[in-house]
Each structure stands twice: as structure tokens, then as C-alpha cells.
């Protein structure tokens with residue numbers, strides 16, 4: 161995209177005006193026509209007033225001579241009523257114009273917000289929404305759209321409001337031209353536009369500087385939000401961070417404000433003085449010409465004409481000012497829309513290539529050789545395996561491979577546990593399985609068929625995934641669970657069954673409105689849950705998906721927030737409930753992991769070990785090492801807590817299987 165500076169100022173201004181005009185069309189023809197008419201009327205009324213007031217003044221001598229009831233008196237009254245009508249009309253039309261402008265702005269902004277929401281929720285994957293540049297554009301746009309200070313809609317209403325101002329200027333110039341001199345009228349218009357250029361041009365440059373500081377402004381927004389964030393509030397107090405943060409807030413604001421102050425001095429001072437001097441010179445010439453003509457005894461300029469010209473000229477000159485309703489909105493408002501457009505192109509550029517690569521179309525899996533089900537509308541019931549076939553992946557815009565030619569087979573109907581150190585790529589693997597990202601190379605095959613052959617929604621309907629950072633929706637507890645299969649959101653008996661299965665029924669029944677209680681304290685009748693209770697909600701959600709036909713369950717750290725008792729019971733209860741399902745379980749808790757049918761160790765982007773718990777312990781590799789590390793923590797504390805246990809000095813590096821089993 162060509163930058164604003166490269167295009168040059170006139171082209172930039174023209175394009176900005178065209179952009180606003182195009183966007184304004186979204187307000188709809190009736191509203192736009194109404195706004196234009198109201199603005200034209202608001203622009204014309206002051207001109208009518210100036211003309212009528214001058215006529216009133218000119219008719220006073222004759223009316224005084226003629227006396228009450230005379231024809232001259234009546235014509236004075238006629239002119240007076242026109243002037244008064246024009247004056248009162250302005251008072252009435254001005255707020256109407258403001259309201260119609262607001263309607264235009266709301267219509268446009270509403271449609272822009274709809275577009276943003278539609279675009280943000282329509283991406284197949286999450287890659288674009290994880291791209292910091294795309295997110296920054298979205299935040300910039302959202303700030304103006306939400307606060308409704310200088311939004312795109314305000315820019316549209318502001319540009320329409322210019323019609324009123326320029327109708328007024330044209331009217332005054334017309335009066336001066338018709339009554340006195342077209343040259344003087346042209347001079348007036350030039351003077352006003354010079355004043356305007358000095359002001360509005362400065363504002364445009366100032367706005368450019370402000371846009372360059374978007375990053376700093378977003379940082380300020382973040383820090384401001386942090387100051388009132390309940391979670392951060394705890395740590396800020398407990399760790400005594402208040403003074404540190406105050407200083408950070410001060411510094412951050414200064415980093416944003418200082419360049420703005422400097423820009424204001426640089427941009428406004430000399431150009432403003434320069435353009436104002438030119439404007440004043442032109443004004444002085446027009447006034448001198450009018451005065452000279454009026455003073456000339458041979459001139460046919462009447463008192464009415466003279467008053468009309470001077471009043472029109474002065475009124476025109478007063479238009480060489482900052483237009484509150486137009487200038488800031490048109491200078492700044494479209495910035496948010498630029499961010500919206502960058503957001504759209506960022507989303508489009510970041511969408512994963514979901515097509516099945518040509519080479520992959522002939523790929524055959526040992527379990528199901530043959531042709532892939534290219535573009536099949538439905539996903540068949542899994543029967544053999546889900547296989548990661550030489551899957552490599554790096555995040556968009558990054559070089560580092562998170563998964564590197566990874567081969568992994570998940571047997572259908574069995575439970576596979578995935579272990580690995582922090583950052584090994586376990587959650588990333590789940591994102592690929594759910595097609596939130598697509599592999600950089602390689603493929604994921606369901607019974608030999610590349611899952612990209614299927615419509616993404618149909619594939620996802622086969623999965624019930626609970627992420628480590630699962631969502632906590634501010635809706636009722638029942639809906640939080642039912643979101644696992646939104647097509648069955650009304651199935652209260654089903655929701656109840658899975659809530660009981662995860663041991664949450666008593667806790668939810670104790671809430672003010674039972675399962676209908678909104679899970680957010682700030683909502684009326686709402687309540688919040690503990691971390692472990694939220695985790696059970698997430699588990700119930702996964703079970704609800706399973707119950708309603710998602711045969712593949714993926715649980716990323718499902719027991720991380722469960723208490724020891726709940727964790728101990730988790731696996732048994734869960735395998736009973738999830739009997740027959742294909743489960744991928746990610747956990748750092750070996751007490752959970754050890755009970756899986758198959759355990760897979762992920763390291764350096766590849767599977768380095770796989771087998772049952774016993775096989776992996778016997779192999780004495782990475783799994784055995786990690787297992788012992790965790791087991792030692794328990795045996796140490798058990799030993800320390802047991803004063804009369806003579807076995808406290810057991811070889812911690814090699815606990816017996818029995819000890820480990822007891823501890824875990």
C-alpha cells in the first residue's frame with residue numbers, strides 16, 4: 161500500500177475525502193439526503209439573516225418618516241420578520257443537524273463494527289488473531305469505535321457538516337459579489353481558505369504524529385486497565401508495586417505526551433502565523449476596497465448595500481476558523497477506519513492455506529489406503545487411527561519450528577497421553593488437530609484421509625477440545641456446559657448428567673439460581689466459581705460434546721486446578737464416562753498420565769518415546785526420568801512428614817514402583 165507521505169498532500173487529502181464519501185454511503189440514501197438538506201438549510205439561514213438585517217437597517221429611515229401603518233413601516237416589518245425567522249430557524253436547525261449527524265455516525269459505525277465482528281469470527285484458524293500487528297490494528301480501531309470520540313462514522317458526519325459551512329461561505333461571497341464586487345468576493349473566499357488551510361492543515365499533520373504514537377497510546381490504555389484490574393490489584397498491593405507502577409504510568413504518559421507537545425509547537429506555530437498573515441492581508445485589501453468605494457461620493461453603494469457587504473464579509477471571515485463539528489472528526493476519525501482496513505487485510509493474509517496439498521492427495525495410510533475423500537461434506541466415523549504424518553509447524557511470521565516432522569498415531573477408541581516439558585509444543589499440536597492452524601508441511605490423517613479434505617466445521621464437530629486456557633463465559637452455568645454442543649443447548653437433562661459426572665452438581669445447586677446462575681459476579685444474581693470448579697465446568701463441557709456425538713476428546717491439562725482427591729478420582733471416573741472415545745490427554749501430572757493406554761513423550765518437536773507406563777519406566781528414558789522427578793517430590797515430603805518411618809533414607813533417585821504408585 162502506498163504510504164500517505166509518498167502520495168503527497170493534495171492526493172492524500174483528496175483520497176481521504178473520497179474514502180469518507182464512500183464510507184458515508186453506508187448510512188443509506190434517505191439519511192444522507194436529510195443530513196445534506198439540513199446542512200444546506202443551516203448554511204443558508206445565516207446568510208438570509210445578514211441580508212434581511214441589512215435590509216431592516218436600510219428601511220428604518222423611510223419607516224420612521226412614514227410612521228406606524230405606512231407602507232414603509234410594513235416593509236420594515238416584513239424584512240424584520242424574515243431576519244427574525246432566519247435567526248430562530250438557526251436555533252432550531254442547529255440541534256437537528258447535530259442529531260441527524262449523530263444518526264449518520266451511528267449508522268456507519270454500527271456497520272463498521274458489524275464488519276469487524278464478522279471478519280474477526282469468520283477466520284477458519286486463529287493464526288491472524290494471534291498476530292500482534294493484526295491485534296494492534298484491531299485494538300486501535302476498537303478504541304475509537306467503542307469510545308465513539310473520533311470514529312469513522314464521526315468522520316462521515318463531520319464531512320457532511322462541511323456542506324453547511326461552505327454553503328454559508330458561498331452565500332456570503334455571493335452577497336458580496338452581487339452587491340459589491342466579484343473580485344472582492346473571490347478575495348474573501350481565498351482569505352478564508354488560507355486561514356482554514358493554516359488550521360486544518362496543521363491539524364492533519366498533528367493527527368499524523370498522534371497516529372505514529374498509537375503503540376504508546378495502547379500501552380497507556382493497558383496500564384490504565386491494569387490499575388483497575390481485580391487480579392492485578394491483588395499482586396500490586398501484596399508485592400508493594402504501587403510506587404513502581406505510578407512511576408511507570410508517569411513515564412509512559414510522558415513518552416506519549418512529549419512528542420505531541422513538540423509536534424504542536426512545530427506544526428502550529430509558524431505555518432499558522434504564515435497563513436494567518438496572508439489571510440489578514442487579503443482581508444485588509446477587501447475591507448479597504450469596500451471602505452474606499454463607500455467613501456466615494458460618486459459610488460451608488462446604498463446604506464443597505466454597505467451594511468450588507470460589511471456584515472457578509474465579516475461573517476465570511478469568521479468562517480476561517482476551526483470547525484468543531486468537522487475538523488477533528490475528519491482528521492482523526494478515518495484513522496480508525498484505516499486500522500479496520502489493515503485489520504481486514506491482516507486477517508486475509510494470515511488465513512492458513514486449508515487446501516489439501518497436491519502431493520498429499522495421493523498419500524495413503526497403512527490403515528486405509530486409497531484415495532482421499534477430497535471435499536467430502538461429512539466426516540466418516542473414525543475407525544482406525546488419527547495419524548500425524550511428518551507434521552512440521554512454525555507460527556506465522558516466525559522461523560522456529562515447534563513441531564519438526566512429527567509422526568504420531570492416536571489409536572481410535574483409546575486414551576493417549578502426551579507429556580513433555582513446558583514449551584515442548586503439546587498445545588500447538590492440539591491447535592493443529594483442531595485446525596486452528598494448518599501444518600507448515602506434512603498432514604494429519606483420519607483413517608488415511610487428510611483431514612483438510614473435510615469441511616473444517618464438519619471435522620471440528622468430531623472433536624471436544626478443552627484447552628489449558630479454556631474460556632469462562634459470562635453466561636449461565638448450564639450454558640457454559642452446553643456450549644460443548646450448542647445444537648443441544650436446551651438439553652437440560654444432558655447438562656445435568658455431565659455436571660453430576662464431574663462432581664459439580666452440589667456446588668451449582670447451591671448457587672442463587674442453581675444451574676441458571678450467570679457465572680460472573682457483576683451480573684445480576686451472578687456468582688463466580690473457584691479455579692477448580694471452573695475446571696470441572698470445562699470438563700463437563702467436553703463430556704457434553706462427547707455425549708452429543710464428538711467421538712474425539714482432547715483435554716489439555718484437565719486436572720491442573722483439581723484438588724488431590726478430585727484428581728485421584730478423575731481418571732477412573734473419566735475413563736468410565738469416556739469409554740469408547742478417542743482421548744488425547746495432556747498433563748504434567750503423572751498420576752493422571754500413567755493410566756493412559758498409550759503414553760507419548762514430545763521433545764524437540766518430535767515424539768521421542770511411546771509405550772505404556774510400565775514399558776516406558778522399563779525403558780528408563782526421558783519419561784522414566786520425569787516420572788521419578790515428580791515421584792521424588794512426593795516421597796521426600798512423605799518421608800519428612802513421617803517421623804517414625806525408618807525408610808526415610810531410601811534411594812531417592814530410584815524409588816520403587818510401589819512407592820511411586822502409593823505417592824501418586
Ligand SMILES: Nc1ncnc2c1ncn2[C@@H]1O[C@H](COP(=O)(O)OP(=O)(O)OP(=O)(O)O)[C@@H](O)[C@H]1O
Pocket residue numbers: 290555558562580581582583584585586587588589628
Ligand atoms: N501464538 C503463538 N505465536 C508464537 N509462538 C507461540 C504461540 N503459541 C505458542 N508459541 C510458542 O510455541 C512453543 C510451544 O508452545 P505450546 O503452548 O505448544 O507448549 P506446551 O508444550 O503446551 O507448553 P506447556 O506445557 O507450558 O503448556 C512455545 O515456545 C511458545 O512460546
